[in-house]
Amino acid sequence: MTHDDVGRLIERLAFASIDHLRPHTQGHAEVIFCSGKTPGQVTAIAERLAAATGAGEFLATRAEPPHVEALRARFPRAEVNELGRTVYLAPDPEPPPTGRGTVLVVTAGTSDLPVAEEAAVTARALRNRVERLTDVGVAGIHRILTQTDALRSAAVIIVVAGMEGALPSVVGGLVKVPVIAVPTSVGYGASFGGVAALLAMLNSCVAGVTVVNIDNGFGAAAAASRINHS
Amino acid sequence: MTHDDVGRLIERLAFASIDHLRPHTQGHAEVIFCSGKTPGQVTAIAERLAAATGAGEFLATRAEPPHVEALRARFPRAEVNELGRTVYLAPDPEPPPTGRGTVLVVTAGTSDLPVAEEAAVTARALRNRVERLTDVGVAGIHRILTQTDALRSAAVIIVVAGMEGALPSVVGGLVKVPVIAVPTSVGYGASFGGVAALLAMLNSCVAGVTVVNIDNGFGAAAAASRINHS
Amino acid sequence: MTHDDVGRLIERLAFASIDHLRPHTQGHAEVIFCSGKTPGQVTAIAERLAAATGAGEFLATRAEPPHVEALRARFPRAEVNELGRTVYLAPDPEPPPTGRGTVLVVTAGTSDLPVAEEAAVTARALRNRVERLTDVGVAGIHRILTQTDALRSAAVIIVVAGMEGALPSVVGGLVKVPVIAVPTSVGYGASFGGVAALLAMLNSCVAGVTVVNIDNGFGAAAAASRINHS
Amino acid sequence: MTHDDVGRLIERLAFASIDHLRPHTQGHAEVIFCSGKTPGQVTAIAERLAAATGAGEFLATRAEPPHVEALRARFPRAEVNELGRTVYLAPDPEPPPTGRGTVLVVTAGTSDLPVAEEAAVTARALRNRVERLTDVGVAGIHRILTQTDALRSAAVIIVVAGMEGALPSVVGGLVKVPVIAVPTSVGYGASFGGVAALLAMLNSCVAGVTVVNIDNGFGAAAAASRINHS
Amino acid sequence: MTHDDVGRLIERLAFASIDHLRPHTQGHAEVIFCSGKTPGQVTAIAERLAAATGAGEFLATRAEPPHVEALRARFPRAEVNELGRTVYLAPDPEPPPTGRGTVLVVTAGTSDLPVAEEAAVTARALRNRVERLTDVGVAGIHRILTQTDALRSAAVIIVVAGMEGALPSVVGGLVKVPVIAVPTSVGYGASFGGVAALLAMLNSCVAGVTVVNIDNGFGAAAAASRINHS
Amino acid sequence: MTHDDVGRLIERLAFASIDHLRPHTQGHAEVIFCSGKTPGQVTAIAERLAAATGAGEFLATRAEPPHVEALRARFPRAEVNELGRTVYLAPDPEPPPTGRGTVLVVTAGTSDLPVAEEAAVTARALRNRVERLTDVGVAGIHRILTQTDALRSAAVIIVVAGMEGALPSVVGGLVKVPVIAVPTSVGYGASFGGVAALLAMLNSCVAGVTVVNIDNGFGAAAAASRINHS
Amino acid sequence: MTHDDVGRLIERLAFASIDHLRPHTQGHAEVIFCSGKTPGQVTAIAERLAAATGAGEFLATRAEPPHVEALRARFPRAEVNELGRTVYLAPDPEPPPTGRGTVLVVTAGTSDLPVAEEAAVTARALRNRVERLTDVGVAGIHRILTQTDALRSAAVIIVVAGMEGALPSVVGGLVKVPVIAVPTSVGYGASFGGVAALLAMLNSCVAGVTVVNIDNGFGAAAAASRINHS
């Protein structure tokens, strides 16, 4: 492609440059990160994305109530996941998953669920089969040990944990498949908003655990989808 | 397996509990991290590992000169990568790579090569085909842009960068395949031993880049191998 | 000037010492930083500054709604930039720009706009010609690459970016002109309120990028104006 | 006791005030922390302590080779633990342990042994029965799970771990007895000299794990001895 | 027990895996940490726990007003400690304490009382006799010195302090019994939310003081109970 | 004094141990730090302090509106400094200052005034003559240079500054008298809530500047009063 | 240019990709950062750069003794600045400076000279006229005040300072020209290797001071040269 061809695939709004090259470079359209954008900006971008994809599809993450309200008003068919703060307009009909296997989202505790749900919705929107395993942190180690078969049958595992962030090491030691660790800001005091869990995961003594930003369920799912589709 | 069966697969030395279950749980034997171990300890563990695998194989990382000397004396056939500080005793004959594709190791600058070499040797030892792309950091952005085809044909990409750690974002934006970012301690002042690069990579605006610890070429390769073999 | 002469140029209010030497030492009058001041204090200072400059001019930054309301009531002709949180009373008529060229304000994402607008308004108030280039972050690198000509024709470039802060390195590598990097607090988790972007910019592998404080659009514009008028 | 009585129990040297009240307040004499003291100072303090206790006993920790040499020359009977950097002059004959049970020292990896040995020697010197369990970190979780009986039969458990510091949570979840976690500086990059392990341990999701300073095997043993003798 | 037996002791709700093995492994049922859970989730878990224990008992910590209200509505007999943010449903009749002695909760200042109360309620719920000593910080050192007898007669001492966190060192130097230090977030500026106190406690020059997370009164009490019951 | 005599000077309330020894040890009664105390607790302590001092005097700092309201209702004669968040009940009649000279409170900017006022009120309550010099920060260096005589005639100087905290170095270099630096949390971004100013002051290249906690106007005044009365 | 044209301007060695586009994009050839490179690598790159520029020119920074020795052996005409750790092979004859004016390098103290010299040599190599002003820190403020004329006649000022880093604010307040602040690692304790100075400079209350990395004399000079040639 020439620079001019590329230029035509960038749609310039007053406040955004929408990049319609993404399906070619990344395998999927841009996802709307609502934080720091006005509801009007979010809705306008959603309209352009829905129009650009044949199937009228978009995904918005970190949607606060005003974003949700504006998107719901404009796209009544869109699905809202309140826990995960996502708004997803699925294609109609929704195509079947296309990856090699299942993305399994494992959470250490109940308070980690918002991040896990963001990951689960994103993985689905990126055409992956998704399963969940909830509240299996290391304080009662038998909760995860009795799930070894479920862990080993996944194509990719996302492990979501706050506090001391030990669960990815234990899971990573039980399986051969790729494990993506997501630290969460669950905790207080010397958890420093998720830094303790982040550091633990970066220092895992298990070979081959990779890490994303604190509370970044979206990024973990995007990485899992890259793996599941590679 | 019963607890007793498992117990028999743990070989207890005075200073280490060698875990012969790893090939079953992780897909490969333990790798020896030499740092903080004496040359004698390292050699003793290497002997046990070489004996346990039919093919007489082991990999040692972070080998300082005394470790290298001791291992070379005991295993004359072992290959030493001085830049990457690894000692690898390959099976004889070395089996062909078994993953789905190529692990591409990309480095931002010449000073990042030690970490990149640790990754490359580890990926080979874990039965992956490995290629390298060197000194293509963002200061001269055309160096990486002219390599887009090479990037897109890899199965997994490991991007090694210090200083501001921007290269993984640029690479991640050019391809659909999994990208693992490795921050290095290359830099000075406010690089804080690699923290600047680590934070940049964790905050990548590109969806789906995952990160390992600073200078952890070994971990990046282990993760790439999980992906390449999944 | 004697100490007494200088003393006469310092106007002492109960809560402030207004420094009427600034036009001589700095090339422009004091700018009012509203944060931590009451609306009454801000209005009182604005009155002194407007009276001291022949043209009845002042600029107030970081204006919260009560500051804006108080200034609007007292100076109906003042222009408010809501996104940039500035109130500017331009001279009437507004003199033409006086610098050597254009100050170009580049933003990585939509959420960086408040900082970029603070910079743009300040640069204008300091008598510079200003242009903008918005939402051209590195996730879709072609968005900035197709703008190389615009970048090269500026006299000074201000690059505003949050998250991993990689854009100033890419821009700095494309041009010879001075580049001022402004990290923003856009991001979450390990962005630590803009620290990740700040560190990335300080560690840029490109020679000659300079940096200002997080979210400091005002300071970037003041530096750009020093350069554009030198 | 009057202030004068107390004053007589403080022996003032030029460079130290030796506190002979300690056996009364703390249950044992002062222990010599060699770091930052000259060999001469250490030997002089050791002489005063050996003289003050009927049995000619003292313990020195963090002894570097010059300290060891000086103490060995003066006290030929003293035992040196090179790994743990301790010099201990036991009473002759050494009295039997007096606590309620066993202090079990558990280490995650081989590199954690120096800290574990400091703990073990200190616990012995404070009259506790000591046992060890080595290299049972979470990467191969079955290594610790097969030792549950040993864990449950201890009076107090000291868990020594570096890197992600996950082992104390797993141990704490398996037993009812007091667990003291000792983070070590084993690791690199984002382990920040043991901070990652320290934070993990402080944020343990298991109720009732307490923590001491990084590499503080001495402190862990002193705490364990307080518990074992309470 | 087989994996199947264990599996039956884990009660899977949609949002939680309740671990009925805890009384066997830890000596007491799970405690509900309300933070980050909805009132509905908390009440549901409380019901399961109350049902599982013969005596209809549960303890909830970090209860915000909506949690308190929901629990009070469902369990009118539950006791609320507003300062300590706990809701405790005691068995009826409440059994006598079972530990070896008294858990003494010492606070440096009035502002540390919420953390101290969380500790006191938890220690009682875990079947310990509890006493309190309040506002005896080091600024007026005679306040604690005149209480030496009370300190020495406790089985375990919990010392709660913010600001410079010096009190545990002074207390630890006066007694032989186990001392658990709890840093609090009381302070401002360079206290960094309790970090100053935490660091002081970790660096105590007194042998054998152990530490828990900032504001973690619950954890301190759980550790004290392990000690008091060992 | 015997321990019993001392004990009688400690007045034990349910939530506080009021230390009536302070006038003897510190030269003044306890000052009430309102933060983290209820209005009722603050009023109760104020009553005890007012009763204990013959002249019915107390000082309360960090008083939020509910504290102010409660104190005003109970002590109608008390003076409230809203900017400084203090409530002071002066003796009637107020005795003259007793120190050797004047405590001069210098502020860098208007936003630093709340901390400066806390210092000024405290210094007065501790019987010092107080003067103020406002908004003389280093951006317009002549503002402070024209005040050298005022600086040199003080007995002690308190310098209050946020942002880069450079003013204490300049003042310290101009005078021989004691200089106490107070960093403030004025700033944003990389000021980190006053840390930048704190570090600058601790690293002053001027010999003999001492520092107190961020925003600690009270502590600076207490130190100044110790100096002025020594 | 096509991708192929660009590709031909990148010279690929085994360990480096030399970017001969730099003179076109940046206005000057690559500069060799020796740190982390072997003497052989440095010499090889120097040869390529010297060959590529007609005048046989190169600049190497952060040259340790082995680098210096290797470069001197190969390029006997190269000038070594030992304080600044640079090796510069000037064109023969050296062309006159081409910028609009003088780059003035100001240092706060004698210990800041190595960084200042790196800046001065770099600025010269980039074709700027360079002047120096040494040891004029704020402890004796009159040292800089008596140099106001020299400051005002520069085209760009680089201010190099460690410890509290206050000098750039004072200089910036005295002049209208661009000021680039370079924090140095001079200091100890809470200077944290230059962080205190860096933060001070980022938080300067003077409008328009920009900052580079700690000890980055090279970057400051490159920025100054961009300004001086714009």
Next chain:
Amino acid sequence: MTHDDVGRLIERLAFASIDHLRPHTQGHAEVIFCSGKTPGQVTAIAERLAAATGAGEFLATRAEPPHVEALRARFPRAEVNELGRTVYLAPDPEPPPTGRGTVLVVTAGTSDLPVAEEAAVTARALRNRVERLTDVGVAGIHRILTQTDALRSAAVIIVVAGMEGALPSVVGGLVKVPVIAVPTSVGYGASFGGVAALLAMLNSCVAGVTVVNIDNGFGAAAAASRINHS
């Protein structure tokens, strides 16, 4: 004085601007901080200072062995304090102390002596009477309590402590006189090179303790001398 008069009091060497105004502004000549200066530079500055003061006096701090050797060779009469790393050439005859009373230097432990000695030598050189009290840390609280009379009779107290830095709070609570706290880098792990002690001292619950940089015995003495001579 005119600018020209002032200019004549600044002696410009190639590497330093010696400020002969200091005796007038600060009450004493410049003190030589040897760190980062060559022995030749230190000796040259010492010569100028010795020549400028009638009595041939100078003080050098942080003198490493090469500095000591060079100064001893040139000034055979100079006194070296090896522990405190100072070289002091006293006037001959040495004048008597001139302050109002005694500067008392208190140390918590033996390892804090180097910092305490730097303080003691500096205080003497600045014409103060100096006394010492050594190894009286809080672990054995009676060591300091039995010294209350000595503490109360000082004019100023310098308290030097590492680890948890609790001693200044205890001392400050016992006396009315000014207390200057000096944190030291004595400790390990989470002492972070003295940060733990620094934070503790900044957060002292005692009113009126001020703080200097980590290990800054010189600065503490300079501040004490300002107080003692005010």
